[in-house]
Amino acid sequence: MWNKRRDEEPVKPYSPPSPVANPGPIVPSPIEPKKETTPVSSMPQGRFEPERSGGSATIGKAVKIVGQIFSKEDLLIDGDLEGTVEALEHKLTIGPNGTVHAAVKAREVVALGTIQGNVEATERIEIRKDAKLVGDIRTARIIIEDGAYFKGSIDIVKPEPGKAPPKPAAPAPAPAVASHTPAAVAVAPDTRR
Protein backbone atom coordinates (compact mmCIF):
# COMPACT_ATOMS: atom_id res chain seq x y z
CA MET A 1 0.00 0.00 0.00
CA TRP A 2 2.76 2.41 0.99
CA ASN A 3 4.72 1.58 -2.09
CA LYS A 4 1.72 2.31 -4.29
CA ARG A 5 1.18 5.73 -2.74
CA ARG A 6 4.84 6.55 -3.20
CA ASP A 7 4.50 5.79 -6.89
CA GLU A 8 1.74 8.36 -7.23
CA GLU A 9 3.75 11.14 -5.67
CA PRO A 10 5.27 13.72 -8.03
CA VAL A 11 8.96 13.41 -8.69
CA LYS A 12 10.97 15.42 -6.18
CA PRO A 13 14.52 16.60 -6.47
CA TYR A 14 17.03 14.19 -5.07
CA SER A 15 17.91 14.60 -1.43
CA PRO A 16 20.45 12.43 0.31
CA PRO A 17 19.02 9.80 2.60
CA SER A 18 19.05 10.69 6.25
CA PRO A 19 21.36 8.58 8.37
CA VAL A 20 18.76 8.59 11.15
CA ALA A 21 16.48 5.59 11.00
CA ASN A 22 13.53 7.32 12.59
CA PRO A 23 13.82 10.94 11.60
CA GLY A 24 10.89 12.31 13.60
CA PRO A 25 9.64 15.69 12.40
CA ILE A 26 10.52 16.45 8.81
CA VAL A 27 13.31 18.98 8.37
CA PRO A 28 13.74 20.47 4.90
CA SER A 29 16.86 19.36 3.19
CA PRO A 30 19.47 22.09 2.73
CA ILE A 31 19.54 21.57 -1.02
CA GLU A 32 15.78 21.46 -1.47
CA PRO A 33 14.77 24.49 -3.56
CA LYS A 34 13.08 27.27 -1.62
CA LYS A 35 9.54 27.98 -2.56
CA GLU A 36 8.59 31.58 -3.28
CA THR A 37 6.17 33.06 -0.84
CA THR A 38 5.12 35.78 -3.23
CA PRO A 39 1.90 35.41 -5.22
CA VAL A 40 2.12 33.53 -8.46
CA SER A 41 2.04 35.82 -11.45
CA SER A 42 0.08 35.05 -14.59
CA MET A 43 2.27 37.27 -16.72
CA PRO A 44 3.90 35.72 -19.76
CA GLN A 45 7.15 34.12 -18.78
CA GLY A 46 10.38 35.70 -19.85
CA ARG A 47 8.96 39.16 -20.56
CA PHE A 48 9.30 40.95 -17.28
CA GLU A 49 10.78 39.76 -14.05
CA PRO A 50 10.31 42.09 -11.11
CA GLU A 51 13.28 42.33 -8.83
CA ARG A 52 12.60 40.57 -5.58
CA SER A 53 16.02 40.63 -3.99
CA GLY A 54 15.66 43.92 -2.11
CA GLY A 55 12.06 43.29 -1.25
CA SER A 56 9.31 45.31 -2.82
CA ALA A 57 5.62 45.76 -2.45
CA THR A 58 3.47 44.75 -5.37
CA ILE A 59 0.13 45.96 -6.62
CA GLY A 60 -1.06 43.15 -8.83
CA LYS A 61 -2.59 43.51 -12.23
CA ALA A 62 -6.11 42.79 -11.02
CA VAL A 63 -5.99 45.59 -8.46
CA LYS A 64 -7.28 49.13 -8.92
CA ILE A 65 -6.51 51.85 -6.41
CA VAL A 66 -8.01 55.33 -6.34
CA GLY A 67 -6.19 57.54 -3.86
CA GLN A 68 -2.72 58.26 -2.59
CA ILE A 69 0.13 55.84 -2.10
CA PHE A 70 3.12 56.60 0.11
CA SER A 71 5.69 53.86 -0.02
CA LYS A 72 8.72 53.36 2.20
CA GLU A 73 10.04 50.51 0.14
CA ASP A 74 10.40 49.70 -3.52
CA LEU A 75 7.05 49.40 -5.19
CA LEU A 76 5.82 47.60 -8.29
CA ILE A 77 2.49 48.70 -9.73
CA ASP A 78 1.13 46.28 -12.26
CA GLY A 79 -2.49 47.27 -11.76
CA ASP A 80 -4.44 50.51 -12.11
CA LEU A 81 -3.82 53.59 -10.04
CA GLU A 82 -5.55 56.96 -10.05
CA GLY A 83 -4.28 59.63 -7.69
CA THR A 84 -0.73 60.15 -6.52
CA VAL A 85 2.16 57.89 -5.68
CA GLU A 86 5.23 58.80 -3.66
CA ALA A 87 8.21 56.60 -2.97
CA LEU A 88 10.68 59.37 -2.35
CA GLU A 89 13.65 57.24 -1.38
CA HIS A 90 12.77 54.15 -3.34
CA LYS A 91 12.34 52.65 -6.74
CA LEU A 92 8.94 52.65 -8.38
CA THR A 93 8.27 50.25 -11.24
CA ILE A 94 5.21 50.46 -13.41
CA GLY A 95 4.83 46.94 -14.74
CA PRO A 96 3.79 46.06 -18.29
CA ASN A 97 0.15 45.77 -17.21
CA GLY A 98 0.30 48.86 -15.02
CA THR A 99 -1.73 51.96 -15.83
CA VAL A 100 -1.04 54.97 -13.67
CA HIS A 101 -3.03 58.17 -13.93
CA ALA A 102 -1.17 59.95 -11.22
CA ALA A 103 1.49 62.38 -10.23
CA VAL A 104 4.54 60.26 -9.49
CA LYS A 105 7.47 61.02 -7.21
CA ALA A 106 10.22 58.53 -6.51
CA ARG A 107 13.96 58.12 -6.33
CA GLU A 108 13.94 56.01 -9.44
CA VAL A 109 11.11 55.27 -11.84
CA VAL A 110 11.03 52.41 -14.34
CA ALA A 111 8.11 52.50 -16.75
CA LEU A 112 7.10 49.40 -18.67
CA GLY A 113 3.39 50.19 -18.77
CA THR A 114 1.46 53.43 -19.05
CA ILE A 115 1.88 56.59 -17.03
CA GLN A 116 -0.28 59.63 -17.53
CA GLY A 117 0.87 62.37 -15.22
CA ASN A 118 3.93 64.29 -14.20
CA VAL A 119 6.90 62.29 -13.02
CA GLU A 120 9.63 63.43 -10.68
CA ALA A 121 12.53 61.06 -10.15
CA THR A 122 15.43 62.35 -8.08
CA GLU A 123 17.91 59.86 -9.53
CA ARG A 124 16.65 58.59 -12.85
CA ILE A 125 13.78 57.48 -14.99
CA GLU A 126 13.73 54.66 -17.50
CA ILE A 127 11.06 54.48 -20.18
CA ARG A 128 11.28 51.01 -21.58
CA LYS A 129 10.27 49.73 -25.01
CA ASP A 130 6.47 49.68 -25.45
CA ALA A 131 5.96 51.90 -22.42
CA LYS A 132 3.85 55.02 -22.79
CA LEU A 133 4.41 58.15 -20.78
CA VAL A 134 2.36 61.31 -21.24
CA GLY A 135 3.41 64.02 -18.84
CA ASP A 136 6.25 66.25 -17.79
CA ILE A 137 9.43 64.74 -16.39
CA ARG A 138 11.88 66.17 -13.88
CA THR A 139 14.86 64.01 -13.21
CA ALA A 140 18.64 63.88 -13.05
CA ARG A 141 18.97 61.21 -15.72
CA ILE A 142 16.66 59.76 -18.32
CA ILE A 143 16.82 56.57 -20.36
CA ILE A 144 14.43 56.15 -23.25
CA GLU A 145 14.40 52.89 -25.16
CA ASP A 146 13.50 52.80 -28.83
CA GLY A 147 9.85 51.94 -29.17
CA ALA A 148 8.80 53.88 -26.10
CA TYR A 149 6.21 56.58 -26.54
CA PHE A 150 6.76 59.84 -24.74
CA LYS A 151 4.85 63.08 -24.97
CA GLY A 152 5.74 65.92 -22.69
CA SER A 153 8.67 67.91 -21.46
CA ILE A 154 11.96 66.83 -19.95
CA ASP A 155 13.74 68.88 -17.33
CA ILE A 156 17.12 67.56 -16.32
CA VAL A 157 17.82 68.58 -12.76
CA LYS A 158 21.43 68.01 -11.89
CA PRO A 159 21.95 66.94 -8.27
CA GLU A 160 23.70 69.58 -6.20
CA PRO A 161 27.44 68.88 -5.85
CA GLY A 162 28.32 67.46 -2.48
CA LYS A 163 24.76 66.43 -1.83
CA ALA A 164 24.57 62.67 -2.20
CA PRO A 165 21.31 61.28 -3.48
CA PRO A 166 19.24 59.58 -0.80
CA LYS A 167 20.21 55.96 -0.45
CA PRO A 168 17.58 53.27 -0.25
CA ALA A 169 17.05 51.78 3.17
CA ALA A 170 18.91 48.54 3.70
CA PRO A 171 16.68 45.55 3.08
CA ALA A 172 15.47 43.99 6.25
CA PRO A 173 16.81 40.50 6.95
CA ALA A 174 13.26 39.32 7.51
CA PRO A 175 11.79 36.73 5.12
CA ALA A 176 10.34 37.86 1.80
CA VAL A 177 6.81 37.73 3.13
CA ALA A 178 7.56 40.63 5.47
CA SER A 179 8.11 42.96 2.57
CA HIS A 180 4.53 42.51 1.55
CA THR A 181 3.04 43.57 4.83
CA PRO A 182 0.52 46.33 4.38
CA ALA A 183 2.33 48.56 6.89
CA ALA A 184 5.09 49.28 4.38
CA VAL A 185 2.79 50.92 1.89
CA ALA A 186 0.31 53.44 3.13
CA VAL A 187 -2.67 53.87 0.90
CA ALA A 188 -4.72 56.91 1.69
CA PRO A 189 -8.26 57.00 0.38
CA ASP A 190 -9.09 59.59 -2.20
CA THR A 191 -10.53 62.54 -0.33
CA ARG A 192 -11.13 64.66 -3.36
CA ARG A 193 -14.70 63.48 -3.71
Next chain:
Amino acid sequence: MQLPGPLKNILRGARGGIPPERPVPGANPQRGQYPSRIVRGEDIVGTRQSRGLEQFFGYIRDQAGLTILDLGGATQQNVNFITNLGHRLYSEDFLQILHETFGVSDTVDQSNPGRIDYFLRQALDYPEAKFDGVLVWDVLEYLEPPLLAAVVERLHKIVRRKSYMLAFFHSDLKLEAVPFYTFRIQEVSQLQVAQQGTRRPAQLFNNRSLEKLFGKFESVKFFLTKDRLREVIVKV
Protein backbone atom coordinates in the same frame (compact mmCIF):
# COMPACT_ATOMS: atom_id res chain seq x y z
CA MET B 1 -12.29 69.55 -58.07
CA GLN B 2 -12.73 67.16 -55.19
CA LEU B 3 -15.33 64.44 -55.36
CA PRO B 4 -17.05 63.25 -52.20
CA GLY B 5 -16.95 59.81 -50.67
CA PRO B 6 -15.27 56.86 -52.35
CA LEU B 7 -14.75 58.76 -55.59
CA LYS B 8 -12.60 61.27 -53.77
CA ASN B 9 -9.33 59.60 -54.62
CA ILE B 10 -9.97 59.05 -58.32
CA LEU B 11 -8.73 62.45 -59.33
CA ARG B 12 -5.90 62.56 -56.84
CA GLY B 13 -2.68 62.30 -58.77
CA ALA B 14 0.55 60.57 -58.04
CA ARG B 15 1.04 62.69 -54.95
CA GLY B 16 -2.54 62.49 -53.85
CA GLY B 17 -2.26 59.95 -51.10
CA ILE B 18 -3.29 56.57 -52.56
CA PRO B 19 -0.59 54.25 -51.31
CA PRO B 20 1.32 52.49 -54.07
CA GLU B 21 0.48 48.83 -54.55
CA ARG B 22 4.05 47.97 -55.41
CA PRO B 23 6.94 48.44 -53.03
CA VAL B 24 9.16 51.39 -53.61
CA PRO B 25 12.26 50.50 -55.63
CA GLY B 26 15.27 50.23 -53.41
CA ALA B 27 13.23 50.11 -50.26
CA ASN B 28 12.90 47.16 -47.96
CA PRO B 29 9.91 45.25 -49.39
CA GLN B 30 8.61 44.58 -45.89
CA ARG B 31 8.61 48.26 -45.23
CA GLY B 32 7.09 49.18 -48.56
CA GLN B 33 3.79 48.26 -47.00
CA TYR B 34 2.17 50.88 -44.85
CA PRO B 35 2.26 49.93 -41.21
CA SER B 36 -0.87 50.22 -39.11
CA ARG B 37 1.19 52.17 -36.61
CA ILE B 38 4.69 53.47 -36.67
CA VAL B 39 6.89 50.58 -35.82
CA ARG B 40 10.10 51.54 -34.16
CA GLY B 41 12.04 48.64 -35.56
CA GLU B 42 14.36 50.81 -37.52
CA ASP B 43 17.03 50.34 -40.15
CA ILE B 44 20.00 52.52 -39.49
CA VAL B 45 20.75 54.19 -42.81
CA GLY B 46 23.91 55.87 -41.65
CA THR B 47 25.19 59.20 -40.53
CA ARG B 48 25.05 62.42 -42.45
CA GLN B 49 26.54 65.84 -42.06
CA SER B 50 23.90 68.49 -41.54
CA ARG B 51 24.67 72.14 -42.17
CA GLY B 52 21.15 72.98 -41.15
CA LEU B 53 21.56 71.34 -37.76
CA GLU B 54 24.90 73.07 -37.29
CA GLN B 55 23.28 76.39 -38.03
CA PHE B 56 20.34 75.65 -35.74
CA PHE B 57 22.61 74.83 -32.81
CA GLY B 58 24.79 77.79 -33.69
CA TYR B 59 21.85 79.95 -32.69
CA ILE B 60 21.04 78.21 -29.42
CA ARG B 61 24.40 76.84 -28.29
CA ASP B 62 25.60 79.81 -26.30
CA GLN B 63 22.39 80.17 -24.37
CA ALA B 64 20.98 77.94 -21.66
CA GLY B 65 17.53 77.32 -20.31
CA LEU B 66 15.80 77.53 -23.68
CA THR B 67 12.71 75.53 -24.47
CA ILE B 68 13.06 73.32 -27.54
CA LEU B 69 10.33 71.32 -29.23
CA ASP B 70 11.25 68.09 -31.04
CA LEU B 71 8.52 66.83 -33.38
CA GLY B 72 10.33 63.59 -34.16
CA GLY B 73 9.42 61.75 -30.97
CA ALA B 74 11.73 61.10 -28.06
CA THR B 75 15.06 59.46 -28.74
CA GLN B 76 17.82 58.98 -26.22
CA GLN B 77 20.38 60.79 -28.34
CA ASN B 78 18.28 63.90 -28.91
CA VAL B 79 17.20 64.08 -25.29
CA ASN B 80 20.80 63.79 -24.11
CA PHE B 81 22.13 66.26 -26.61
CA ILE B 82 19.61 69.00 -25.99
CA THR B 83 19.39 68.62 -22.23
CA ASN B 84 23.19 68.54 -21.97
CA LEU B 85 23.20 71.98 -23.55
CA GLY B 86 21.09 73.06 -20.60
CA HIS B 87 17.81 73.32 -22.46
CA ARG B 88 14.39 71.98 -21.66
CA LEU B 89 13.06 69.59 -24.26
CA TYR B 90 9.47 69.02 -25.27
CA SER B 91 8.86 65.90 -27.29
CA GLU B 92 5.98 65.22 -29.66
CA ASP B 93 5.68 62.14 -31.84
CA PHE B 94 4.10 64.15 -34.63
CA LEU B 95 3.80 61.35 -37.21
CA GLN B 96 2.35 58.95 -34.68
CA ILE B 97 -0.36 61.47 -33.82
CA LEU B 98 -0.90 62.15 -37.52
CA HIS B 99 -1.42 58.46 -38.17
CA GLU B 100 -3.72 58.08 -35.20
CA THR B 101 -5.81 61.03 -36.30
CA PHE B 102 -5.98 60.59 -40.05
CA GLY B 103 -5.05 56.96 -40.58
CA VAL B 104 -1.80 55.73 -41.99
CA SER B 105 -2.95 55.73 -45.62
CA ASP B 106 -5.06 58.89 -45.62
CA THR B 107 -8.22 57.09 -44.59
CA VAL B 108 -9.51 60.33 -43.13
CA ASP B 109 -9.58 63.51 -45.17
CA GLN B 110 -6.87 65.92 -44.01
CA SER B 111 -9.01 68.88 -45.03
CA ASN B 112 -11.76 68.18 -42.49
CA PRO B 113 -11.76 71.26 -40.21
CA GLY B 114 -12.92 69.31 -37.17
CA ARG B 115 -10.16 66.77 -37.61
CA ILE B 116 -7.57 69.48 -38.17
CA ASP B 117 -8.65 71.16 -34.96
CA TYR B 118 -8.50 67.84 -33.09
CA PHE B 119 -5.05 67.12 -34.51
CA LEU B 120 -3.69 70.51 -33.47
CA ARG B 121 -5.02 69.95 -29.95
CA GLN B 122 -3.26 66.60 -29.80
CA ALA B 123 0.06 67.59 -31.31
CA LEU B 124 0.63 71.32 -30.89
CA ASP B 125 -1.48 72.48 -28.00
CA TYR B 126 0.90 75.01 -26.50
CA PRO B 127 0.62 78.64 -25.44
CA GLU B 128 1.84 81.43 -27.65
CA ALA B 129 5.58 82.04 -27.90
CA LYS B 130 6.35 78.98 -25.80
CA PHE B 131 9.37 77.67 -27.69
CA ASP B 132 12.81 79.01 -28.50
CA GLY B 133 13.41 76.51 -31.27
CA VAL B 134 11.70 73.65 -33.07
CA LEU B 135 13.20 70.54 -34.63
CA VAL B 136 10.56 69.88 -37.25
CA TRP B 137 12.58 67.29 -39.18
CA ASP B 138 10.70 65.90 -42.22
CA VAL B 139 7.16 65.69 -40.87
CA LEU B 140 5.63 68.53 -42.90
CA GLU B 141 5.94 66.59 -46.15
CA TYR B 142 3.12 64.29 -45.18
CA LEU B 143 0.51 66.98 -44.65
CA GLU B 144 -1.96 67.97 -47.32
CA PRO B 145 -2.40 71.68 -48.00
CA PRO B 146 -5.23 72.50 -45.56
CA LEU B 147 -3.60 70.65 -42.67
CA LEU B 148 -0.15 71.94 -43.57
CA ALA B 149 -1.36 75.54 -43.58
CA ALA B 150 -2.96 75.05 -40.15
CA VAL B 151 0.18 73.44 -38.72
CA VAL B 152 2.50 76.15 -40.07
CA GLU B 153 0.15 78.80 -38.70
CA ARG B 154 0.20 77.11 -35.29
CA LEU B 155 3.99 76.82 -35.33
CA HIS B 156 4.21 80.50 -36.08
CA LYS B 157 2.14 81.17 -32.97
CA ILE B 158 3.87 78.90 -30.50
CA VAL B 159 7.44 79.79 -31.40
CA ARG B 160 8.96 82.94 -29.98
CA ARG B 161 9.92 85.71 -32.38
CA LYS B 162 13.52 85.64 -33.66
CA SER B 163 13.70 81.91 -32.91
CA TYR B 164 14.52 79.19 -35.42
CA MET B 165 13.00 76.02 -36.78
CA LEU B 166 14.83 73.25 -38.65
CA ALA B 167 12.87 71.31 -41.29
CA PHE B 168 13.84 68.79 -43.96
CA PHE B 169 12.21 68.29 -47.34
CA HIS B 170 13.06 65.91 -50.13
CA SER B 171 14.32 67.80 -53.12
CA ASP B 172 13.57 65.18 -55.78
CA LEU B 173 10.20 66.24 -57.13
CA LYS B 174 9.65 62.98 -59.00
CA LEU B 175 9.50 60.77 -55.95
CA GLU B 176 6.36 58.75 -55.47
CA ALA B 177 7.16 57.69 -51.96
CA VAL B 178 9.85 58.78 -49.58
CA PRO B 179 11.35 57.06 -46.62
CA PHE B 180 10.47 58.54 -43.28
CA TYR B 181 13.26 58.75 -40.83
CA THR B 182 14.16 59.12 -37.23
CA PHE B 183 16.92 61.69 -36.92
CA ARG B 184 19.25 61.24 -33.98
CA ILE B 185 21.67 63.97 -33.14
CA GLN B 186 25.21 62.69 -32.75
CA GLU B 187 27.14 65.92 -32.89
CA VAL B 188 26.39 69.55 -33.56
CA SER B 189 26.58 68.92 -37.29
CA GLN B 190 26.05 65.18 -37.55
CA LEU B 191 22.91 63.11 -37.58
CA GLN B 192 22.35 59.40 -37.40
CA VAL B 193 19.48 58.52 -39.69
CA ALA B 194 17.23 55.53 -39.11
CA GLN B 195 14.56 54.60 -41.61
CA GLN B 196 11.20 53.60 -40.22
CA GLY B 197 9.41 52.93 -43.48
CA THR B 198 8.24 54.67 -46.61
CA ARG B 199 5.28 56.90 -47.14
CA ARG B 200 3.92 58.87 -50.02
CA PRO B 201 4.44 62.54 -49.37
CA ALA B 202 1.29 64.62 -49.57
CA GLN B 203 3.26 67.39 -51.27
CA LEU B 204 6.76 67.95 -52.55
CA PHE B 205 8.32 71.37 -52.41
CA ASN B 206 10.79 73.42 -54.37
CA ASN B 207 12.50 76.52 -53.00
CA ARG B 208 9.80 78.77 -54.33
CA SER B 209 6.94 76.83 -52.76
CA LEU B 210 8.82 76.66 -49.46
CA GLU B 211 9.28 80.43 -49.45
CA LYS B 212 5.57 80.73 -50.06
CA LEU B 213 4.75 78.22 -47.32
CA PHE B 214 6.81 80.14 -44.76
CA GLY B 215 5.87 83.54 -46.16
CA LYS B 216 4.69 84.73 -42.76
CA PHE B 217 8.06 84.02 -41.19
CA GLU B 218 10.98 86.43 -41.16
CA SER B 219 13.38 84.42 -43.32
CA VAL B 220 13.96 81.03 -44.91
CA LYS B 221 17.42 79.64 -45.56
CA PHE B 222 18.12 76.54 -47.67
CA PHE B 223 20.93 74.02 -47.56
CA LEU B 224 21.00 71.62 -50.48
CA THR B 225 22.63 68.29 -49.75
CA LYS B 226 24.01 65.45 -51.83
CA ASP B 227 21.37 63.02 -50.65
CA ARG B 228 18.51 64.98 -52.19
CA LEU B 229 17.33 66.31 -48.89
CA ARG B 230 16.75 70.02 -48.60
CA GLU B 231 17.50 71.40 -45.15
CA VAL B 232 15.63 74.53 -44.24
CA ILE B 233 16.21 76.97 -41.40
CA VAL B 234 13.18 79.14 -40.80
CA LYS B 235 13.45 82.24 -38.66
CA VAL B 236 10.22 83.17 -36.94
